[in-house]
Amino acid sequence: MAAVLALSAVGLSLTFGVMRVVNVAHGEFFMLGAVLAWVVVQAVPSAPLGFVAALILCPLVVGAVAALADTAILKRLNYDPEATIVATIGISYILQQGALSFFGPDARAVEAPFSLRLQFPWFGYSGYKLFVVIAAGLVLLAVWLFMTRSRAGLVMRATQVDRNTARAFGINVDRVYAGTFALGAALAAVAAVLIVPIQQAHYLMGHDPLLLSFIVVIIGGLGSIRGTLIAALLIGLSDGIISMFFTPTLAKIVATLAVALVLVFRPQGLFGARA
Amino acid sequence: MLVIEGLTAGYGGAPVLHGVGLGAAPGKVTCVMGRNGAGKTTLMRAIMGQLRASSGTIHLDGEALHGLPAHEVPRHGVALVPQGRRLFGPLTVAENIEIGLMTRRKGRAVREHVLDLFPRLRERLNQQSRTLSGGEQQMLALARALCLEPKVLLLDEPTEGLQPSMIRLIRDTVLKLKATGVAVVLVEQRVEAVLEVADSVAFMAQGRVTEVLPAHGLTPQSPQFATWVGV
Ligand SMILES: Nc1ncnc2c1ncn2[C@@H]1O[C@H](COP(=O)(O)OP(=O)(O)O)[C@@H](O)[C@H]1O
Ligand SMILES: [Mg+2]
Numbered sequence: 001m002a003a004v005l006a007l008s009a010v011g012l013s014l015t016f017g018v019m020r021v022v023n024v025a026h027g028e029f030f031m032l033g034a035v036l037a038w039v040v041v042q043a044v045p046s047a048p049l050g051f052v053a054a055l056i057l058c059p060l061v062v063g064a065v066a067a068l069a070d071t072a073i074l075k076r077l078n079y080d081p082e083a084t085i086v087a088t089i090g091i092s093y094i095l096q097q098g099a100l101s102f103f104g105p106d107a108r109a110v111e112a113p114f115s116l117r118l119q120f121p122w123f124g125y126s127g128y129k130l131f132v133v134i135a136a137g138l139v140l141l142a143v144w145l146f147m148t149r150s151r152a153g154l155v156m157r158a159t160q161v162d163r164n165t166a167r168a169f170g171i172n173v174d175r176v177y178a179g180t181f182a183l184g185a186a187l188a189a190v191a192a193v194l195i196v197p198i199q200q201a202h203y204l205m206g207h208d209p210l211l212l213s214f215i216v217v218i219i220g221g222l223g224s225i226r227g228t229l230i231a232a233l234l235i236g237l238s239d240g241i242i243s244m245f246f247t248p249t250l251a252k253i254v255a256t257l258a259v260a261l262v263l264v265f266r267p268q269g270l271f272g273a274r275a
Numbered sequence: 276m277l278v279i280e281g282l283t284a285g286y287g288g289a290p291v292l293h294g295v296g297l298g299a300a301p302g303k304v305t306c307v308m309g310r311n312g313a314g315k316t317t318l319m320r321a322i323m324g325q326l327r328a329s330s331g332t333i334h335l336d337g338e339a340l341h342g343l344p345a346h347e348v349p350r351h352g353v354a355l356v357p358q359g360r361r362l363f364g365p366l367t368v369a370e371n372i373e374i375g376l377m378t379r380r381k382g383r384a385v386r387e388h389v390l391d392l393f394p395r396l397r398e399r400l401n402q403q404s405r406t407l408s409g410g411e412q413q414m415l416a417l418a419r420a421l422c423l424e425p426k427v428l429l430l431d432e433p434t435e436g437l438q439p440s441m442i443r444l445i446r447d448t449v450l451k452l453k454a455t456g457v458a459v460v461l462v463e464q465r466v467e468a469v470l471e472v473a474d475s476v477a478f479m480a481q482g483r484v485t486e487v488l489p490a491h492g493l494t495p496q497s498p499q500f501a502t503w504v505g506v
Binding site: 151154155157158161162164165166167168169170171172173 | 320323324325344345346347348349350354355357361363364365366370373374375377378379419423
């Protein structure tokens with residue numbers, strides 16, 4: 001789904017853009033969000049209330065886990081680009097095995113908070129899916145406003161440009177990094193909570209979103225939020241349409257081809273600034 | 276008063292600075308001269324806390340700056356105009372100024388005062404700073420630093436690559452700041468520019484301060500310039 005994909009991809013793009021960290025564990029933060037959503041929904045008896053609780057709590061918990069991972073691991077590596085790739089691979093295994101031990105190998109379904117079918121003359125549409133699109137759009141809008149209008153967003157953008165000069169203007173770069181890593185992971189978690197009523201929670205579910213997010217981020221241009229959004233729409237829609245009329249495999253082939261073409265002809269991405 | 280004593284620092288490998296000592300007094304302009312690679316920029320970065328000093332001390336009005344995290348140093352009132360300007364290029368002029376104001380929580384009054392010094396920036400507040408001309412970029416780098424209302428202003432080759440009119444504007448700004456009691460440390464390669472504003476001149480070579488002289492004893496023909504700067 002394009003909307004959810006965009007959320008997850010923007011999270012990945014933020015982390016790379018501001019910190020120059022390729023977060024291989026991004027998919028596992030997504031998975032953690034989905035699994036926690038199931039836990040929260042089980043714990044809260046009333047269905048809509050449980051879902052709302054999950055939508056608020058899961059990103060917070062996942063963000064906190066990410067901030068901890070940043071301070072405990074990535075900071076110690078001095079954010080060296082290669083070392084952090086290896087480290088986030090490690091984090092992804094820890095998260096995956098942790099989910100397996102506590103949650104078990106079974107896929108768990110989460111009920112949609114409401115079931116409403118919109119009946120148009122030519123096709124039916126699930127009300128929940130429409131809600132997901134709107135919710136994801138609102139979250140993306142909030143991220144956009146946060147990055148462009150708030151002081152914290154300004155500080156993040158300045159750090160992204162030049163961390164040493166940012167330090168010379170009183171910016172605590174360690175804190176910005178922890179916050180960015182947390183925000184990126186929290187966005188993956190929001191995407192995951194929105195998606196669990198459609199796709200079940202499972203400890204291996206992180207692979208697909210990771211791969212798709214990478215595809216989106218590469219096509220859109222690493223670190224460019226606007227490019228990421230547009231690429232998410234393109235990939236999400238083309239994936240949906242090609243899967244529906246042809247096969248999902250063809251959709252993946254097309255996406256991979258698109259990545260290859262972008263890498264060859266426009267390595268900075270369709271909208272990315274030259275590094 | 277900024278006092279640096281016995282400062283040894285580098286980039287992780289062998290030290291670049293070897294026991295550097297330097298003082299900068301309020302209302303005085305201290306110029307730092309030396310050939311490329313002498314360690315002038317490294318000294319500025321070490322003062323800003325961006326490099327770990329392996330030994331030596333830096334004090335501002337008796338307070339220790341050495342050992343502070345780099346983001347704490349500017350909050351004590353030390354501002355840097357880095358070599359090559361290093362603006363936040365994709366950010367607008369207004370946003371660059373905003374970052375400067377945030378450093379020491381300065382408000383509208385300081386912003387207006389700084390923009391009055393550089394009216395051309397006021398006309399371009401919403402322009403991306405990397406699209407400014409070289410001279411305007413240097414004005415913005417200065418303005419951003421002045422938003423701290425610094426006690427100490429470090430200027431690392433601010434006139435590099437600029438037209439004479441811009442060089443005069445920077446000189447006039449330095450003299451204004453000196454008159455308001457700021458301690459200015461100016462890294463500058465051009466002898467005439469130094470002699471116009473300096474109260475004292477420190478010469479550097481190979482990571483050491485080799486000589487510090489009062490400016491009034493120096494002329495363009497003084498042998499120190501030939502020895503340490505090679506002009
Ligand atoms: N980022 C860096 N990493 C390692 N060495 C550096 C770095 N920057 C400068 N140096 C070295 O430090 C020495 C002094 O450089 P610098 O302080 O830039 O000189 P100056 O500003 O006087 O021209 C040079 O030998 C240079 O190669
Ligand atoms: Mg230099």
